[in-house]
Amino acid sequence: MNQDVRGPLIGCIADDFTGATDVAGLMRRSGMRVVQCFGIPANASLVAGFDAVVVALKSRSIAADQACHQSCDAARWLASIGTERFFFKYCSTFDSTPDGNIGPVAEALMDHLNVQQTIFCPSFPENRRTVFQGHLFVGDAMLNECGMQHHPLNPMTDANLVRVLAAQTQRAVGRVGRPVAGNDFGATLAAAAPMVIVDAIDNDDLHAIAVAVAHHRLVTGGSAIAGHIADVLMKRRSSPRVDAGTVRTPADATIDGPAAVLAGSCSTATQAQVQDFARDHEHLTLDVVSACDGVDVLGAAKRWVDAQTSGRPVLISTTVDQETLAQIQQSSTRETAAAMAESMLAELGAYLVDHGIRRLVVAGGETSGAVVERLGIEAIEIGDEIAPGVPWTYSQGTPRVALALKSGNFGNATFFRTAIDGIAGPESA
Numbered sequence: 001m002n003q004d005v006r007g008p009l010i011g012c013i014a015d016d017f018t019g020a021t022d023v024a025g026l027m028r029r030s031g032m033r034v035v036q037c038f039g040i041p042a043n044a045s046l047v048a049g050f051d052a053v054v055v056a057l058k059s060r061s062i063a064a065d066q067a068c069h070q071s072c073d074a075a076r077w078l079a080s081i082g083t084e085r086f087f088f089k090y091c092s093t094f095d096s097t098p099d100g101n102i103g104p105v106a107e108a109l110m111d112h113l114n115v116q117q118t119i120f121c122p123s124f125p126e127n128r129r130t131v132f133q134g135h136l137f138v139g140d141a142m143l144n145e146c147g148m149q150h151h152p153l154n155p156m157t158d159a160n161l162v163r164v165l166a167a168q169t170q171r172a173v174g175r176v177g178r179p180v181a182g183n184d185f186g187a188t189l190a191a192a193a194p195m196v197i198v199d200a201i202d203n204d205d206l207h208a209i210a211v212a213v214a215h216h217r218l219v220t221g222g223s224a225i226a227g228h229i230a231d232v233l234m235k236r237r238s239s240p241r242v243d244a245g246t247v248r249t250p251a252d253a254t255i256d257g258p259a260a261v262l263a264g265s266c267s268t269a270t271q272a273q274v275q276d277f278a279r280d281h282e283h284l285t286l287d288v289v290s291a292c293d294g295v296d297v298l299g300a301a302k303r304w305v306d307a308q309t310s311g312r313p314v315l316i317s318t319t320v321d322q323e324t325l326a327q328i329q330q331s332s333t334r335e336t337a338a339a340m341a342e343s344m345l346a347e348l349g350a351y352l353v354d355h356g357i358r359r360l361v362v363a364g365g366e367t368s369g370a371v372v373e374r375l376g377i378e379a380i381e382i383g384d385e386i387a388p389g390v391p392w393t394y395s396q397g398t399p400r401v402a403l404a405l406k407s408g409n410f411g412n413a414t415f416f417r418t419a420i421d422g423i424a425g426p427e428s429a
């Protein structure tokens, strides 16, 4: 059956919430209308008429068997709404533990979708993530020397992706070099191992790879390759959709109103953004260790929110530098401290929305997951990008809020200002 007539052109399964908005934003550049659901929505009509449907999971740091189970459930649901091409989105810094979950989930999806081979393409040149000779670079640093070796949940200590993936999987892992003009990249791929790390250092590489794999039933990677595949699919699209009653126009509704920023990421970029915004905005740092020791940090934070009467955007963060993070993780366990930070920020997100905040910028993937779940938002429509990989999004249903869910390491130092100015006007200093 004609793909245009039935379901979406592509269905994505993303392993965290900001990664999902990243891939959704990149696909929207192609002109696709994109919706993102948090988990499988109870109400499938929320996704009717969209070109791309992204199911955001929180499966990056959970047990591998659960991640596989949730991802296959998402694939089953996407198939039930007519999806024929699937994309598994993980982090452009290949965030995983020695046990997974990138490898196990990819294998589970290959089995589920009856696919013999798939590529792994995390490269995102616009955000300075490139893969060369199977090694992942962030800017000019190897993955294990770029700060990611200190990540609170998924420290990345090896830049050799063939080795990282092979440690997580049963199937053979291979590698192919960058596409070379005049060579048949599809044929090179077809001769490679079942799981193939693909070199890509610029958008031309990604375009050539996308042309070769756009028709594949399953592709895995970062958002950039998905954006290129979306381009190819839109250009190849043969006929307009016929379900005219449900066809969507690109998101043009913006939501205005008071804004706030919640930062739970400890990534280098977020540290700079917190510092920048705190220069001329009210800023509260939550003490995670005291909260773990039973102090009512949350109650005090709510009182702080109540005392803010200027109407200007405020910033609440748990963001700390690497040294402090290491100390915190010694005094409490890694998981306990992370869960405490996430739950306090999620609770405060709900408190802020209850008290009139309508635009919320959230920094950090796990943090965004906790906030969105606490707000009870089922789906968001993707709007304009603020920075590469970070679009404004608009909740469907209640509460009606604009959300910018930012991956920890995305955006320059003034990102929080840009995000808020982008909708509200002259907030920046």
Ligand SMILES: Nc1ncnc2c1ncn2[C@@H]1O[C@H](COP(=O)(O)OP(=O)(O)O)[C@@H](O)[C@H]1O
Pocket: 152, 153, 264, 265, 266, 267, 288, 318, 319, 320, 325, 328, 329, 337, 338, 339, 340, 341, 342, 363, 364, 365, 366, 367, 368, 406, 407, 408, 409
């Ligand atoms: N002060 C802190 N102490 C310990 N853990 C923290 C602290 N602040 C944040 N965290 C945890 O660090 C993790 C950051 O992950 P995430 O929100 O995904 O950010 P990123 O996008 O940078 O990976 C979260 O689980 C968060 O709760």
Ligand SMILES: O=C(O)[C@@H](O)C(=O)COP(=O)(O)O
Pocket: 016, 018, 019, 020, 022, 023, 090, 091, 092, 093, 222, 223, 364, 365, 366, 389, 406, 407, 408, 409
């Ligand atoms: O691919 C990326 O870099 C992002 O989309 C992403 O997944 C980053 O992870 P978080 O920083 O944990 O949001």
